[in-house]
Amino acid sequence: MAVRKPPITTREYWAPGHAACAGCGPAIVMKLATKAFSEAMEEKYGNPDAFAIAHATGCMEVVSAVFPYTAWKAPWVHVAFENAAAAASGVDAAWKKLGRKGKILAIGGDGGTADIGMQALSGMLERWHNVVYLMYDNEAYMNTGIQRSSSTPYGAWTTTSPPGKYSIGEDKPKKWVALIAAAHLVPYVATANIGNPYDFVRKMKKAAKVDGPAFVQVLAPCVPGWRTPPEKTVEIARLAIETGVWPLFEIENGDFHNIKIQSPGGGAKVKREGGKVVAIEFKKPIEEYLKLQGRFKHLFKKPEAIQVMKDQIKAMWKVLGVEVTLP
């Protein structure tokens, strides 16, 4: 039997022995992102190690760098919650001055990107630094004990948005940082999902190869924060694509009229006009995605909240220029 080659490099930049929970979604992101980055650097500069990482405070920083140990096998700096993008800009400026070829990877969680690091991110994108910003979106401040962030979706339970008699949990829609990043007219902005790792690796490589800033937002389920069984991490992430909760798209040079949208799979019917996706008919109901997660358990007593959620998903897709129908 002819054996396929491994689809991704076997070089490891993320060592075992870190303290992430069993079934951690963001840990998969870190592993695949560094592998994709090293492949891209090898193809572009002939040196797989031509990258450095600036990491904002967050789950992955805390679990990977328990003093005196580190899980990273690449140059890595931990900075405060708000300034991963600023530190990455500084490394990029220094590398330019030294004449070093390579790319900087800045990593932040959704709290460190959508809330606290927003202006550092905006500044980095606007100053056109040669940096890829990777936002791993686990939809709350998981590291400090599951507090809501601006990236928490509607209806989710967190410790600071508890559902009850007068509350349905988080009552505001999710903020899409990828769209804000695209508004800077940067060369490359994408959303990805660990439920589709090939797509994520392809986008990460593309982001690493462009000249100038790039932004990738990737959904990474959190086992304790989402109240899910550890073995379902990837399944839930995949259901997020298949039910329409998580759109996969790419925006190049801020061109909102030519957004590339990846097919969600899961039996969804995609209608194209002139190569562009104009409508998607999803076949899997979002309840399938919600029922696996303890953080949405209370919503099944309030069906009107699920309807609000569906309206918000439709509104999000409309921004991307796609009419969706949800079952």
Next chain:
Amino acid sequence: MAESPFKMEIERVEKEYSEKMTPGAVVYIPGSSVVNKTGSWRVFMPEFSRDKCVRCYLCYIYCPEPAIYLDEENYPVFDYDYCKGCGICANECPTKAIVMVRETK
């Protein structure tokens, strides 16, 4: 697995980090977290049957540790020193070549 692929790294970390703190508390050994044997967290362990495996690499891609390596023939090898027993590999395996069994010690 006969011998840990991180044997040399573990020996180096244990030797150099045990004596005294480095100046400025610098962490200078890359990947030094391999001394933490997180396999003790496990309740269920993955059991792999080689004849069912089609080498799709999904377990290798998804393992968050990573505690799955590839051998010379590109079959997955499980490192039980670090596997936390999350079960993603067994859940995603298309041919059910990986099953989770309760750990007995």
